[in-house]
Amino acid sequence: MSLKKFSELFDDLDSINSTNNKIEVLKNYFLSNDPIDNSWAIYLLTGKSNKRFISGRYLKNLFSQIYEYPQWLIDTCYLKVGDSAEVITLLLKNKTNFRKKELSNISLNELLSEKIPALSKLNEEEKNIEIKNLWETLPEDNHLIFNKILTGTFRVGVSIGLITKSISKLFNIEEEIISHRLMGDFKPSIDSYKFLINKNINLQELNSKPFPFLLANTIEDKIFKKSINDFQFEWKYDGIRMQLIKRSGNVSLWTRGQELVNESFPELVEKMSHIKDDFVLDGELLVWNFKEEIAFDFSLLQKRINRKSPTRSIQIKYPIIFIAYDLLEINGRDIREIKLENRRIELEQYFSKWQIKTENNISDIFKICDLIFPKDWPDALTYKDKSRENNTEGLIIKKKTSIYSSGRKKGIWWKYKVDPMQLDAVLIYAKGGSGRRAGLYTDYSFALWKDKELIKFASAYSGLTNIEIKELDKWIRKNTIEKFGPVRSLKPEMVFEISFEKIQISKRHKSGIAVRFPRITKWRKDKKINDANSLENAYELMKKIS
């Protein structure tokens, strides 16, 4: 009924660790609220909305201006709290004497479909007045939710799977159906909620929506005991996982993040619309090097992702390809329940038919993934080790008899990634973290030797345990040489093993190299700084790989 209820739900979900209890709390919430508010709650909880109405910086400036608070003081508080929306919420607590109570019963719907969208229609001055007005009229308990929605930072520890499960249990509808109905662009409305909980299942209604994606698990040793013939092997491409759907003549392209990206890749949509059959394909979108038949680096794909309606020259400069892994539906027939090996046969048959029968040549933008056929497990290992040569991340191993279920289902699909590259480096800078790492020094920069000098080569923030983070934080505070704003330069003393996925020449970095996904894999307390690697070692590593 009210925003207040949703704030309570947020608090509860935030402080409950048990999955079962979270489901109970969600069920109770859905039972006791209007369909429209439920619809908005689902929209927020599933992370469908991350639209930013104003930035965190704007929020802080506005507060500073209205309540005559020095900007530096808000910034200092931010270092402790790590979240703009929360800082302002805590500071607003000091302002209770300004409060007028008018909106104590505002509904989630009213806030999200009226109050907040209305802000975008105002000029800056009017907008500021309105935000101030909302701060002073919304009940204090709702400030955090309000500020988080405003800044597009609403997040809470529940997965889509958990929401799906709660609704499924509450209304006694299969999880798969709920999950499917939640795919794509769920627009909050009474109708979308009624559709979601409708016990009558009409597959036509799900027409434009992708199926829930099946995801691979990290490889487990037990698989090596099984017969290699039970599995299908594919390269693990480093692109964007997608479902390419053509139903009733319309092509739609959905990412795993459930975004419709037709506008970014119009050439693919155009070409695929010439195919006569209807289908749902699971696959990967890549920027493709047609000469060498391998994928280009992910960074080239990034040039296409966020660009809507790319020009012809962009399309030529960054040529894309869709590589199909799997066929999920063909001419209205859902074949997810048949075995992978049989789906593969259908995929191959349809692919060759399409190649011959389609008016326009489709092979310059669409292909099916090549399979790999290792003789035995050691041979599979050799393939995996070679995967860097063709710009893939390793292997995907799929049980031939598996059906296409949803989520990270155990025991049917595995990813077998290439071992990361590693160097031992010296910690030289630290910066305060944000979010749940606020108030601790958790963003680190690492250096390698060049002659007698330490040159920064990578920054990393993940990989240490909470205990190690606290220990290191203490050390950092004691061993600071200089502070520049939030950054501290440190006494070179600590050595860490840094792992990364890729290493390449970079003119932008002082070290001359850039690494991808650097992370800490070990705190080498056993090593002195003289034992750390040099830039020369890094160049050798690069040579060895290319």
Add this chain to the structure above:
Amino acid sequence: MRTKQEYLIRYKDGNLYCELADIWIDPRKPVKKALITHAHFDHFTFGCEEYISTKETAILLKDRVGDNIKIKTFEYGEKFKINGINISFHPSGHILGSSQIRFIFAEEKWLISGDFKLQKDQTCKQYEIVKTDYLISECTFGLPIFKWDESSKIANDISKWITNSPEKTSLLFCYSLGKAQRLLKEISQTNFKGNIYSHSSIHKMNNSYRELGIDIKDTIKIENKKKIDEFKGSLILLPPSLSKGSYLKNFKNIQTAFASGWMSIRALRKRSGYDKGFAISDHADWDGILEVVKKSEAKNVFFHHGDSEALSKYLVEKESINVLFFGKKI
């Protein structure tokens, strides 16, 4: 302006020290004479030849560490002289017996705030405003993001937290001395009427409080042999040191919470490892510190125990108060 050496009270080896009286305040190393502001262990060290404190602090200390220490006691407001310096204790509102300490020498007044809070606490005397020239104040929560709710509101939240999960055992972690008794008093005035158990370290302090005339509810001391099922729906007060490790195996189907001022920040709450955090503190919040600074009418202020950078800058810029480090002006 006087130099650091000429201040009546200064920092020496990381402790507050008054050279003229040759007396230390809450020293962390054994010295000849030590003034003790309150009975928390981070303000006390063994091995001093003589301790001086309020009567309540002395009793609490002896209950905690044994009778084997020599303590001289004074009432709140009672003046005593050491080497010509007038010294007196004044209520600081932190815990039972806690005090601010005032020094007067040759017309110059100094005040050491000790740990303090302005919020109402039914288990100890309210903070007393004391006028001074020099103020040495703690600033544990010296940022405006800290603003405490009424303790009765927190107690109601705790009561709701317990009664909403009647099938669970609710473990509330809090400091054994002061916080536990304050919570006990507040919680017994809420709708929660179930059993309250406490760990022996807390139980002992409850008894000490009662002997000192503080009316708090009797709790059940936890015995190891107790049947696990008896705890269902009850509240159990435990010291934070037991939150990690095997002790929790004595209970089943638990929910945990920590009562501390730091719990007002979500990141700290999440990182703490407790299911829930209740933001209640025996230290002053930002407004509390500002109020004390202003009402004390101090011309010069020093801060310790906490990150004082922002608070100092704010006082200098906004309130034109002279904030000093021990030795130099900012």
